[in-house]
Amino acid sequence: VLGFRSEPVQHLRRLTTNRRFRWTERRFVIEGPNRLEEALRSGLPVEGVYIETTASADLLALADRAKAGGAAVFELQTGVLARVCEVATPQPVAAVVPMVDVGVGDIDFTSLAVVAVGVQDPGNAGTIVRSAGASGAGAVIFCEGSVDLYNPKTVRSSAGALFHIPAVTGVNAEEVLDELGRKGLRRLATVPRQGDIYSDVDLTGATALVMGAEAAGLPDAALARCDGRITVPMAADSESLNVAMAATVLCYEAARQRGWAFPNSRIRPGST
Amino acid sequence: VLGFRSEPVQHLRRLTTNRRFRWTERRFVIEGPNRLEEALRSGLPVEGVYIETTASADLLALADRAKAGGAAVFELQTGVLARVCEVATPQPVAAVVPMVDVGVGDIDFTSLAVVAVGVQDPGNAGTIVRSAGASGAGAVIFCEGSVDLYNPKTVRSSAGALFHIPAVTGVNAEEVLDELGRKGLRRLATVPRQGDIYSDVDLTGATALVMGAEAAGLPDAALARCDGRITVPMAADSESLNVAMAATVLCYEAARQRGWAFPNSRIRPGST
Numbered sequence: 001v002l003g004f005r006s007e008p009v010q011h012l013r014r015l016t017t018n019r020r021f022r023w024t025e026r027r028f029v030i031e032g033p034n035r036l037e038e039a040l041r042s043g044l045p046v047e048g049v050y051i052e053t054t055a056s057a058d059l060l061a062l063a064d065r066a067k068a069g070g071a072a073v074f075e076l077q078t079g080v081l082a083r084v085c086e087v088a089t090p091q092p093v094a095a096v097v098p099m100v101d102v103g104v105g106d107i108d109f110t111s112l113a114v115v116a117v118g119v120q121d122p123g124n125a126g127t128i129v130r131s132a133g134a135s136g137a138g139a140v141i142f143c144e145g146s147v148d149l150y151n152p153k154t155v156r157s158s159a160g161a162l163f164h165i166p167a168v169t170g171v172n173a174e175e176v177l178d179e180l181g182r183k184g185l186r187r188l189a190t191v192p193r194q195g196d197i198y199s200d201v202d203l204t205g206a207t208a209l210v211m212g213a214e215a216a217g218l219p220d221a222a223l224a225r226c227d228g229r230i231t232v233p234m235a236a237d238s239e240s241l242n243v244a245m246a247a248t249v250l251c252y253e254a255a256r257q258r259g260w261a262f263p264n265s266r267i268r269p270g271s272t
Numbered sequence: 273v274l275g276f277r278s279e280p281v282q283h284l285r286r287l288t289t290n291r292r293f294r295w296t297e298r299r300f301v302i303e304g305p306n307r308l309e310e311a312l313r314s315g316l317p318v319e320g321v322y323i324e325t326t327a328s329a330d331l332l333a334l335a336d337r338a339k340a341g342g343a344a345v346f347e348l349q350t351g352v353l354a355r356v357c358e359v360a361t362p363q364p365v366a367a368v369v370p371m372v373d374v375g376v377g378d379i380d381f382t383s384l385a386v387v388a389v390g391v392q393d394p395g396n397a398g399t400i401v402r403s404a405g406a407s408g409a410g411a412v413i414f415c416e417g418s419v420d421l422y423n424p425k426t427v428r429s430s431a432g433a434l435f436h437i438p439a440v441t442g443v444n445a446e447e448v449l450d451e452l453g454r455k456g457l458r459r460l461a462t463v464p465r466q467g468d469i470y471s472d473v474d475l476t477g478a479t480a481l482v483m484g485a486e487a488a489g490l491p492d493a494a495l496a497r498c499d500g501r502i503t504v505p506m507a508a509d510s511e512s513l514n515v516a517m518a519a520t521v522l523c524y525e526a527a528r529q530r531g532w533a534f535p536n537s538r539i540r541p542g543s544t
Binding site for chain 1: 306310395399402403405406407408431432433435436469471504505506507508509510511513514517520521524525527528532534
């Protein structure tokens, strides 16, 4: 039974708190039985499972499944996960898994891609992944200057969608927009005002929804590369929706226009 | 220049942290220049303004406007607002204002009402208010058992919408659903599966969107009072959307169906 200072727990802690260490290791931390279950189901090689001594029989069985697949299982003293994950009510289990992002070349260029340029808030970033996944979008792309896709808060808010939708990260916004244009996607910049009303725009074709930062919006170089501008209308006296809410509205309008034709197969991590 | 232990600051602190004290006083705390500006613009009697000594000239001018309207203005030592509001990067100003909720009888029964039953997460609750406000809904109703509408996190995530959309709080879910039914609203329960696809349902008439708790969904007594059930479809492998995301999707679908006919006038706090 390991305490907070033990070496495996400190490794988990560094992966949780240190972006550079995550990327050096190319591993990240997932929390909770649902995430662990999904990781195992998606065939991802789970490397470490950290479980509270008080875990339920179901959870111990899940840890055994991970162990059978090659994971090291660590039993922890009560309260250790709360300190590692810095949450008041932690999940009873955490796990270390390899990163799941894919290259731009690996996404489906005939579908809907959500492109985040400079999205800083981890909760918003995770919600974008979650909405894109739930609405059946083909990919999410986080450009340089956005929050780390593997930030624990982002992973938490994405609610497992990282395992279901191809995600690209760390790409240069201008380069990726050029590339999406060459592949025939219609690049639509989301702007707070004076764009076309989003629901008047045909979103059934190959489309990239380009979302800007919470405060600054899209940089000129990104705007200049887009083929159109769309706006989510608002009551006159409202502040702007945040970027996660706008992405949710747009992804669901695209899904509605596409007649809820959710893709049956998606590119999975490791399938390329 | 007041410190953390001064009496006015401790009053602010109690209003921030103590739900019962808020309701005894029937006052709550708003943070930031935008909220203060909106409170003044909406004619709300601002009672106290708490401002950092390092505030900008613009902000001092805003505080002067509040003072001219009868507010007491308190200058604070640097760092006091961070401690009071328990946020890492606090706004440079906070203010105490009277509660703004209205009675059920004061809402527009011909429009769209969002009814939250047992929504526990303050961020989700605030996002529901924000989405309802931005999409031009007629009212939000938080039933007993939901998080406090005036929780600082809820106020923060509502992004000022509390000043723009009539909000009802603390009502009994069964009673309010009965009342909405008598007033002719079509009560649609949002359920995670097996409801009608929301975009196939006519949302242009007088409608109540009834949203359940994050985990438990709607209680049977609330479900039994609804006239229909709607579902936001999801890709097969997704976890459910959270209640705030679902409310955002539904409010915007209603606004789309209504042709973006945002109401020109709304019931304001104090207008009854």
